[in-house]
Amino acid sequence: MADSNFIDYVKIYCRSGKGGRGSTHFRREKYIPKGGPDGGDGGNGGDVILRGNRNLWTLLHLKFQRHILAGHGESGSGRLSSGKSGESKIIDVPCGTVAYDAETGEYLCDVTEDGQEVILLKGGRGGRGNNHFKTSTNQAPRYAQPGEPYQERRVIMELKVLADVGLVGFPNAGKSTLLSVVSAAKPKIANYPFTTLEPKIGIVSYRDFKSFVMADIPGIIEGASEGKGLGLRFLRHIERNSLLLFMVPADADDIHQEYRILLNELAQYNPELLDKRRILAISKSDMLDEELIEALSADLPEIPHIFISSITGFGITELKDLLWRELNADGEYRKSFEKITHRNLDIKTVEFEEEEDIPEDDYIEEDWDEDEEDFDPDFYYGEDEEEKN
Numbered sequence: 001m002a003d004s005n006f007i008d009y010v011k012i013y014c015r016s017g018k019g020g021r022g023s024t025h026f027r028r029e030k031y032i033p034k035g036g037p038d039g040g041d042g043g044n045g046g047d048v049i050l051r052g053n054r055n056l057w058t059l060l061h062l063k064f065q066r067h068i069l070a071g072h073g074e075s076g077s078g079r080l081s082s083g084k085s086g087e088s089k090i091i092d093v094p095c096g097t098v099a100y101d102a103e104t105g106e107y108l109c110d111v112t113e114d115g116q117e118v119i120l121l122k123g124g125r126g127g128r129g130n131n132h133f134k135t136s137t138n139q140a141p142r143y144a145q146p147g148e149p150y151q152e153r154r155v156i157m158e159l160k161v162l163a164d165v166g167l168v169g170f171p172n173a174g175k176s177t178l179l180s181v182v183s184a185a186k187p188k189i190a191n192y193p194f195t196t197l198e199p200k201i202g203i204v205s206y207r208d209f210k211s212f213v214m215a216d217i218p219g220i221i222e223g224a225s226e227g228k229g230l231g232l233r234f235l236r237h238i239e240r241n242s243l244l245l246f247m248v249p250a251d252a253d254d255i256h257q258e259y260r261i262l263l264n265e266l267a268q269y270n271p272e273l274l275d276k277r278r279i280l281a282i283s284k285s286d287m288l289d290e291e292l293i294e295a296l297s298a299d300l301p302e303i304p305h306i307f308i309s310s311i312t313g314f315g316i317t318e319l320k321d322l323l324w325r326e327l328n329a330d331g332e333y334r335k336s337f338e339k340i341t342h343r344n345l346d347i348k349t350v351e352f353e354e355e356e357d358i359p360e361d362d363y364i365e366e367d368w369d370e371d372e373e374d375f376d377p378d379f380y381y382g383e384d385e386e387e388k389n
Contacts, residue, residue: 007060008159008199008237011102013067017045017086019124019147020073022132026140027078037140038080039130042147045123046070046086054114056094057201059159070121073147076129086123096162096240098342102154105345112162112240120155124148156345158236161199163215164327166241168262171218173247174283176200177310179216182320199237206324215241235269243277243326249284250307256299270343277326280305281319286312 020042027035048070071086098110099120109118127145134141167175183202200216217237238244244266248258259280266273280300285293286309293307306322308315 007058007063010059010062010157011154012062012065012157013152013154014048014089014121015067015069015152016048016121016123016150017070017072017088018150019043019045019126020083020086021075021146022127022129022144023076023078023081024130024142024144025076025078026130037130037134038078039144040076040078040081040083041129041132042076042126042145043073043083043085044126045073045147045150046088047119047123048121049088049090050097050099050109050111050118050120051090051092052095052097052111052114052116053092054095056092058094059097059157062091062093062157070123070150072150073124073126075147076126076144080129080131083126085126088123090117091120093157094159094162096160098158098160100156100158100345100347102156102347105156105347107342107344108155110342121151121153124150156347158345160240161201161215161217161237162213162240163201164212164242165204165214165323166238166244167214167216167247168238168244168266169247169283170258170262173249174310175216175247178247178281178283178308179214181310181313181316183214204320204323206320210324212323212327214245217241235266238266238273239270241276243279243323244273245323246278246280247283248280250282250288250296251284255282255296256301259301277329278303279322279326282307283310285309286314 022042023039025037025039027038029035048068068089068091070089073086074083076083093111095112095114095116096110099108100106101108109120111118125148127147130141130144133143167179169175179200179202182204199218202214202216203211204214205211215237246259246262248255248262252258263274280303282296282300282305285307288296288307296307297305304322304326306315306319308319310316
């Protein structure tokens with residue numbers, strides 16, 4: 001049964017804040033009954049911001065938070081007092097989260113680093129007060145800018161697991177068993193296909209207190225790139241892995257052919273995946289003798305390969321050494337995920353629960369704030385029809 005706490009797709013409604021209106025106030029003091037304009041600026045509306053958080057590994061916390069609303073900016077006031085800016089809303093997401101427009105599927109942004117902040121929706125700028133529009137010919141402008149409107153959109157958040165090593169293979173290739181042996185992760189292990197229905201992540205300890213992250217990607221089948229076997233849900237998690245460890249069991253009918261099928265599914269889904277570093281591990285090799293291993297090696301593809309057995313520990317230390325060397329080759333460690341070109345999302349492939357109504361706007365548009373009783377238009381405008389207009 002799938003882990004109900006692992007949520008890798010959510011759809012939410014986001015709205016930034018309106019900018020506050022600028023003030024049209026005029027200076028009023030005891031001995032200065034008819035002072036000039038001193039209207040302050042409106043406050044800026046709050047932004048909606050995505051922030052990477054390495055302590056999160058799922059989008060579960062957003063599943064029941066469907067509406068993200070930033071605060072509106074307050075209007076300016078007299079004595080050049082600016083309005084308070086609206087509160088920005090920060091959405092913490094796991095590293096590896098990608099945002100798409102829910103209506104069109106257009107790629108918007110992604111978050112890959114802990115603490116990285118990306119503005120998803122910009123709040124409206126506050127309007128300028130009438131003090132800014134004073135001129136030699138218009139000493140008492142009754143005009144101030146309204147604040148800029150808010151931005152809103154429905155957004156799909158998609159999590160693509162970010163790991164150094166991604167395990168790729170058919171169901172029952174031994175991926176979960178390997179992860180349980182080299183890390184403290186405890187994925188479900190059983191002798192039937194699709195035991196793993198959600199990605200599992202483990203920290204692999206290496207020499208001299210070094211470590212790297214390994215992800216167990218659920219099994220791929222032939223036709224996964226066309227959606228078979230929930231393949232599209234599985235394949236997208238491979239995009240964010242720095243190194244791909246292909247796993248084919250030693251008892252496979254044709255090791256080379258299985259590897260080619262896996263490689264073809266990746267190419268059909270996203271050709272850029274073929275640019276990633278790859279290693280082939282032949283699992284369950286405890287059933288092979290040295291002579292058979294040498295014979296099989298002659299037919300394997302021209303990529304780094306190794307024979308291992310997670311049950312007996314055969315080749316596990318050598319596998320860690322090989323993975324570490326490949327991860328650090330050419331100084332590209334932890335950088336290959338940045339090379340993926342983000343594509344727009346096919347929203348037809350994603351299903352969500354029935355959408356909730358958008359909350360009503362609680363913003364109150366304030367009236368002009370000049371003191372009508374003290375305001376003397378004849379003093380400021382006289383009989384000049386041009387200035388009246």
